[in-house]
Amino acid sequence: MSRILVTGAAGFVGSHLCEALIEGGHEVLAMDNLVTGRAGNLDEIFYHDRFTFHEHDVTEFVHVSGELDWVIHLASLASPVFYSDYPIKTLKVGALGTHKTLGLAKEKDASYLFASTSEVYGDPEVNPQPESYRGNVDSYGPRSCYDESKRYGESLLRAYRDEHDIDVRIARIFNTYGPRMRLDDGRVIPTFVRQALNGEDLTVHGDGSQTRSFCYVSDLIGGFDRLMESDVQTPVNVGNPDERTILSLAELVIDLTDSESDITHEPLPPQDPQVRKPDIGKAKSELGWEPTVPLEEGLERSIEYFESVM
Ligand code: NAD
Numbered sequence: 001m002s003r004i005l006v007t008g009a010a011g012f013v014g015s016h017l018c019e020a021l022i023e024g025g026h027e028v029l030a031m032d033n034l035v036t037g038r039a040g041n042l043d044e045i046f047y048h049d050r051f052t053f054h055e056h057d058v059t060e061f062v063h064v065s066g067e068l069d070w071v072i073h074l075a076s077l078a079s080p081v082f083y084s085d086y087p088i089k090t091l092k093v094g095a096l097g098t099h100k101t102l103g104l105a106k107e108k109d110a111s112y113l114f115a116s117t118s119e120v121y122g123d124p125e126v127n128p129q130p131e132s133y134r135g136n137v138d139s140y141g142p143r144s145c146y147d148e149s150k151r152y153g154e155s156l157l158r159a160y161r162d163e164h165d166i167d168v169r170i171a172r173i174f175n176t177y178g179p180r181m182r183l184d185d186g187r188v189i190p191t192f193v194r195q196a197l198n199g200e201d202l203t204v205h206g207d208g209s210q211t212r213s214f215c216y217v218s219d220l221i222g223g224f225d226r227l228m229e230s231d232v233q234t235p236v237n238v239g240n241p242d243e244r245t246i247l248s249l250a251e252l253v254i255d256l257t258d259s260e261s262d263i264t265h266e267p268l269p270p271q272d273p274q275v276r277k278p279d280i281g282k283a284k285s286e287l288g289w290e291p292t293v294p295l296e297e298g299l300e301r302s303i304e305y306f307e308s309v310m
């Protein structure tokens with residue numbers, strides 16, 4: 001059994017991860033400032049005797065008592081709509097929040113897992129993206145608060161590994177979806193499902209030819225597990241390589257919800273990446289991991305959840 005601090009625990013990914021860690025027999029210290037997360041996401045485990053919740057902003061000094069085996073840093077603004085609304089908070093949580101929690105890991109001699117992102121590749125000029133691709137990010141662009149905070153976070157991990165011998169892991173997460181995403185967070189799957197269930201037009205940005213590759217949340221959690229068990233201290237892509245256009249995603253959501261909705265087109269946000277697909281060769285060969293949940297199945301499970309909260 002390990003004693004594990006999870007930041008961003010009340011968010012979408014964090015709540016699923018905490019449940020899996022409790023299920024795995026670990027003790028979980030969950031931390032979140034609830035800026036976008038909700039304590040209700042943790043209802044299933046909130047009163048478990050191996051679970052505690054700490055409402056705290058990780059950009060401030062972070063202290064927990066007792067020993068720690070792992071720090072898993074998920075706290076961030078994660079949706080383009082939210083991080084555009086709060087660019088300073090986004091930069092702070094990726095920079096200061098990563099620094100504070102790495103300091104804690106050093107103090108406790110704990111291993112450290114960082115939730116990085118496919119956005120470190122920006123608007124990629126190669127498709128699919130292997131970990132060796134260095135990216136195409138505009139440091140003064142509209143998404144830079146997020147992209148650069150994560151790139152800086154990766155750099156901090158590298159520095160703490162080299163200077164302080166911290167045992168680090170970096171998951172470059174590609175678009176992940178599932179139950180407990182906020183219906184109002186602006187990310188494409190909850191937005192399309194909400195619109196389809198309400199009989200509203202689905203708002204496809206641009207002509208919808210841009211692509212994303214969607215990973216169901218249980219697959220991502222399985223990837224974290226393999227990464228923590230491994231000794232891979234360099235970045236690993238964790239995502240599903242099943243690449244779809246956004247227009248075909250809209251059509252699929254209409255189909256799966258039996259909706260009468262139409263599709264309308266809205267302007268493509270500036271610097272919206274044109275393609276995104278993970279090369280998961282490294283995850284397969286070094287972690288023995290690959291996703292197993294097909295998009296149609298993951299969407300059905302997600303639609304069921306979204307219906308229950310609307
Ligand atoms: P989310 O918004 O649901 O969860 C993030 C959580 O972090 C929220 O509960 C929020 O309240 C918390 N948080 C933000 N700032 C904080 C702070 N200063 N102190 C404490 N808590 C803070 O997002 P998610 O989709 O669950 O993403 C989890 C992590 O995975 C994030 O780091 C995100 O960047 C990364 N990621 C997610 C995806 C995805 O598709 N879901 C893709 C790439 C990377």
Ligand code: UDP
Nearest residue numbers: 080186187188189191203204205210246272
């Ligand atoms: N998108 C869309 N309509 C929406 C919301 C998003 O067409 O109502 C598009 C968005 O422009 C992008 C893709 O869907 O091309 C994925 O967007 P999301 O915000 O989920 O994440 P991103 O991959 O851009 O970080």
